Amino acid sequence: MARYYDVHPQDPQPRSISQLVAILRDGGLIAYPTDSCYALGCALDSPDGAERIRAIRRLDDRHHFTLVCAEFAQLGQFVHLDNSAFRSIKAATPNPYTFILPATKDVPKRFAHPKKKTVGVRIPQHPVVQSLLRELGEPLLSSTLLLPDHEEPLTDGWQIKEELDAVVDAVVDSGECGTDPTTVVDLSEGYPEVLRVGAGDPDRFR
Known part of the structure; x- marks a missing residue:
């Protein structure tokens, strides 16, 4: 059964954040809100978090996972940035964009695209996510919470708990x-x- 946390959207309770980070560090999988929609997330060293996300969403190994980072300075450890990408991402974040870039050696192979060796990165604005990332001290491995039989991502925390109670x-x-x-x-x-038009304005990249 999933634990349920009612967290203030602008001033997250430190105790709740600490408990959630403890779950992540113990290999757990969480469903959490972002500045675009809900997502599934786990720590990078979670032994089965990625496979649990794939199972929930019925994804194949070509799915681009996203590394959700607290700040721009973290990106260089996980993706290769040329000058153009550096400037584009710096100007556009934090905001609801995911950028696909070549992965560095610090990204486990099972998280990168098997042929392209690429991975997604993003820097969200949401205060709760930022609090989680700061306390965790590393990115979250993440994917949009879009279930196979749904046309849109789930938006209500209690409904998510009812739907995913046994799997997160x-x-x-x-x-x-x-x-x-x-x-x-x-x-x-x-x-x-x-590749996908969503919450972030795509025109700056066209």
Whole structure:
């Protein structure tokens, strides 16, 4: 049964954040709100977190996981940035964008695209996510909480708990967030290609 956390959207309770980080450090999987929509997330060293996300969403190994980072300075450890990508991401974040870039050696192979060796990165604005990331001290491995039989991501924390009670370890409820996932921009070839239009304005990359 998943633990349920009612967390203030602007001033997250430190005790709740600490308990959620403890779950993540213990290998757990959480459902949490972002500045675009709900997502599933686990720590990078979770032994089965990625496979649990794949099972919930029925994803294959070509799915691009996203590393959700607290700040721009973290990106260089996990993705290769040329000058153009550096400037584009710096100017656009924090905001609801996911950027696809070549992964560094610090990204486990099972998280990167098997052929392209790329991974998604993003820097969200949501205060709850920022609090989680700061206390965790590393990115979250994450994916949009879009279930296979749903046209849109789930938006209500209690409904998410009812739907996923047996397959996640915790649900964070900070009120409803949006139904639009991030806008996905592929920068891996040296130029921007918008792969998905979502909450972030795509025009700056066209």
